[in-house]
Amino acid sequence: MKAFILKDRGNAVITEQAPAPALPEPYGAILEPVAMAPCTSDVNTVYGTGSRKPDNLILGHECVARILETASGVRDFHPGDIVAVPAITPDWRELSIQEGNDRHAGRPFSGNALGRSIPGVFAQRFAIKDADTTLAHIPAGVGIRDALMCVDMAVTGFTAAESAEIRTGDTVVVLGIGAVGLMAVQAAALMGAAQIIAVGTRPVSVELAKEFGASEVLSYKDGNVAEQVLKRTGGTGADAVIICGGDDHAMEEAIDMVRYGIGRVVNVKHYPGDGVIGIPKFSGGRGMAGKTVKLELCRGGRARIERLLKMVEFGRIRPGRLVTHRLDGFDRITDGLEMMREKTPELIKVMVVPEWAGEGIE
Numbered sequence: 281m282k283a284f285i286l287k288d289r290g291n292a293v294i295t296e297q298a299p300a301p302a303l304p305e306p307y308g309a310i311l312e313p314v315a316m317a318p319c320t321s322d323v324n325t326v327y328g329t330g331s332r333k334p335d336n337l338i339l340g341h342e343c344v345a346r347i348l349e350t351a352s353g354v355r356d357f358h359p360g361d362i363v364a365v366p367a368i369t370p371d372w373r374e375l376s377i378q379e380g381n382d383r384h385a386g387r388p389f390s391g392n393a394l395g396r397s398i399p400g401v402f403a404q405r406f407a408i409k410d411a412d413t414t415l416a417h418i419p420a421g422v423g424i425r426d427a428l429m430c431v432d433m434a435v436t437g438f439t440a441a442e443s444a445e446i447r448t449g450d451t452v453v454v455l456g457i458g459a460v461g462l463m464a465v466q467a468a469a470l471m472g473a474a475q476i477i478a479v480g481t482r483p484v485s486v487e488l489a490k491e492f493g494a495s496e497v498l499s500y501k502d503g504n505v506a507e508q509v510l511k512r513t514g515g516t517g518a519d520a521v522i523i524c525g526g527d528d529h530a531m532e533e534a535i536d537m538v539r540y541g542i543g544r545v546v547n548v549k550h551y552p553g554d555g556v557i558g559i560p561k562f563s564g565g566r567g568m569a570g571k572t573v574k575l576e577l578c579r580g581g582r583a584r585i586e587r588l589l590k591m592v593e594f595g596r597i598r599p600g601r602l603v604t605h606r607l608d609g610f611d612r613i614t615d616g617l618e619m620m621r622e623k624t625p626e627l628i629k630v631m632v633v634p635e636w637a638g639e640g641i642e
């Protein structure tokens with residue numbers, strides 16, 4: 281079958297020779313993607329320096345898909361259903377999930393498997409091991425773009441905001457307004473933040489940040505961002521800082537600009553390579569500032585994605601607005617990945633619709 285694979289580091293290609301997946305009994309399903317989105321983390325997988333990947337790994341973890349086949353034990357899904365497939369797919373039978381450890385149950389990053397440690401979704405067919413606990417029904421009236429942007433972008437932004445425990449009246453800073461940062465802005469607004477300061481410069485993102493609830497968008501080009509935030513908060517700093525972008529110094533900046541005593545910093549940004557993510561001695565109160573730091577991976581699973589889709593259904597969020605480009609034909613996934621790598625000025629996310637998707641995929 282056709283698939284988009286990682287041949288060697290830095291070399292992702294389309295092959296016609298990928299082995300088709302077998303149906304995982306007793307709870308699995310075989311699906312075909314009808315809309316796919318390449319992600320910055322696919323760019324990191326292809327070009328980055330992370331852990332060694334399986335040979336000829338099939339890439340991809342963001343898609344809406346049609347179910348082709350279900351195993352004997354599947355109750356709630358049927359062939360023909362079009363479903364949202366979460367990027368993060370915890371194995372809910374892992375014991376440590378009972379201890380609240382869903383994303384790293386059993387081993388680090390066990391929930392982050394699709395297109396990383398197991399074959400991903402950029403293929404004619406892919407398998408999901410446990411359909412009932414993983415796949416998400418898409419409510420009537422929810423569009424494909426919105427559903428597609430729920431599986432990773434919206435759920436990551438909401439994971440960050442929830443982890444930051446945003447309270448009514450908070451001042452929240454969101455560093456980086458790519459797709460995840462934009463969703464974090466919207467999540468913060470819905471959770472009751474009063475002042476939302478987004479940080480970024482790309483015009484297409486600045487516009488959307490304001491639409492999603494940012495009270496102001498600051499630029500790195502106007503000087504030290506921590507100083508800009510302190511100035512706007514009477515020297516107090518933000519109640520919460522959510523790191524969705526920036527360079528290796530983003531954590532230091534976040535510690536500099538978050539409040540003493542009750543400030544929370546949540547990171548969902550990927551830091552490539554080795555080295556240290558630093559905490560400044562001074563603004564860290566020489567280790568006693570009362571500031572909380574959390575390092576988070578996006579949440580996954582069916583219930584989480586169905587809740588986000590319900591937010592779309594009732595008009596609370598519009599993640600489909602993130603899709604700025606559409607490419608038609610499976611082979612154009614190669615172009616989509618390059619576009620995500622280059623981040624041209626008008627681009628936030630790309631949707632790729634394969635030729636077998638059929639009518640009505642808008």
Ligand SMILES: [Zn+2]
Nearest residue numbers: 319321342432
């Ligand atoms: Zn992704």
